[in-house]
Amino acid sequence: MPIHKLKMSKSKILHDLITTKSIIKVGGAFDAMSAKLVELSGFDAVWAGSFAISATHGLPDASILTMTEFLNVTSNMNDSCQIPIIADCDTGFGGPSNVEHMVKKYEKAGIAAISIEDKVFPKQNSLLETGTHELLSEKDFVAKIISAKNAKQDPNFMIIARIEALIANLGIDEAIKRATAYEMAGADAIIIHSKKNTPDEIFEFTEKWNGTIPIVAIPTTYGSVTIDELISHKIKFVIFANHSLRASHLAMSKILDEIIQSTSLSGVNTKISSMEDIFRVQKMYDIKTQEIEIEEKLKKLGYID
Numbered sequence: 001m002p003i004h005k006l007k008m009s010k011s012k013i014l015h016d017l018i019t020t021k022s023i024i025k026v027g028g029a030f031d032a033m034s035a036k037l038v039e040l041s042g043f044d045a046v047w048a049g050s051f052a053i054s055a056t057h058g059l060p061d062a063s064i065l066t067m068t069e070f071l072n073v074t075s076n077m078n079d080s081c082q083i084p085i086i087a088d089c090d091t092g093f094g095g096p097s098n099v100e101h102m103v104k105k106y107e108k109a110g111i112a113a114i115s116i117e118d119k120v121f122p123k124q125n126s127l128l129e130t131g132t133h134e135l136l137s138e139k140d141f142v143a144k145i146i147s148a149k150n151a152k153q154d155p156n157f158m159i160i161a162r163i164e165a166l167i168a169n170l171g172i173d174e175a176i177k178r179a180t181a182y183e184m185a186g187a188d189a190i191i192i193h194s195k196k197n198t199p200d201e202i203f204e205f206t207e208k209w210n211g212t213i214p215i216v217a218i219p220t221t222y223g224s225v226t227i228d229e230l231i232s233h234k235i236k237f238v239i240f241a242n243h244s245l246r247a248s249h250l251a252m253s254k255i256l257d258e259i260i261q262s263t264s265l266s267g268v269n270t271k272i273s274s275m276e277d278i279f280r281v282q283k284m285y286d287i288k289t290q291e292i293e294i295e296e297k298l299k300k301l302g303y304i305d
């Protein structure tokens with residue numbers, strides 16, 4: 001009898017990392033190539049963030065793209081790399097029934113985890129100072145978690161509940177109350193998000209909360225926090241949400257400005273990746289190997305000498 005080597009699912013890979021790693025490092029990406037670069041740099045998982053994906057469509061991070069559009073991008077990212085993908089699913093694209101449909105679709109696509117946040121639809125990016133950050137009632141968000149949990153088939157597929165109470169300036173007690181409710185409803189992890197420039201309120205939350213599910217932090221605004229500090233304050237996942245997008249934006253803007261102001265490309269060629277670099281990441285060299293394999297097969301079948 002042939003022995004089939006079953007590949008471990010990415011949800012299982014992500015789930016196992018919770019016990020084997022002191023902290024899981026998640027790099028933000030916005031398409032297949034940036035996801036691949038996140039993997040090549042040694043991150044444990046990829047964050048398919050709504051901010052970065054919306055921006056690369058030239059659109060605001062304000063619930064504009066549809067679930068299908070996000071899922072298409074996220075699936076491409078998933079296909080391009082071996083590490084698990086954590087999908088930022090905003091508010092879940094509607095009510096509990098929309099969340100149910102979404103969980104089925106994302107799980108079927110091989111995505112390891114989804115995150116839904118407790119804001120009302122349409123949401124706006126959490127770090128937009130002038131943004132409206134209205135929270136959904138705890139009861140209505142718990143209904144979404146119940147729906148997500150009922151819809152998932154794979155026990156390792158993670159439902160991450162994201163708390164926006166600190167973003168909405170509602171304070172630690174509200175954040176703790178919601179975290180407790182979301183854990184009780186079946187969330188597999190909690191994202192506690194903050195827009196402060198120090199990790200103080202995040203650490204106050206992690207000290208006060210008695211929950212047992214993993215806690216996720218997104219230290220975009222409190223970027224001076226160290227990995228060791230996060231670990232010692234019970235953070236299990238750290239998401240570097242948008243740095244690949246912002247790095248690309250800066251690099252592209254600089255080079256394009258230089259090209260338009262120059263009379264030749266001689267100055268820029270050393271400042272950009274080589275064609276070889278891109279050939280490698282897009283697996284261009286696999287084409288030759290495939291051609292050789294096909295040719296050998298065609299020879300065996302007598303089509304060519």
Ligand code: SPV
Pocket residue numbers: 028049050051052061088125126127218220241242
């Ligand atoms: C994202 O990357 O889309 C996020 C994180 O949701 S934040 O931009 O900080 O809201």
Ligand code: MG
Pocket residue numbers: 049050051061088090
């Ligand atoms: Mg987002």
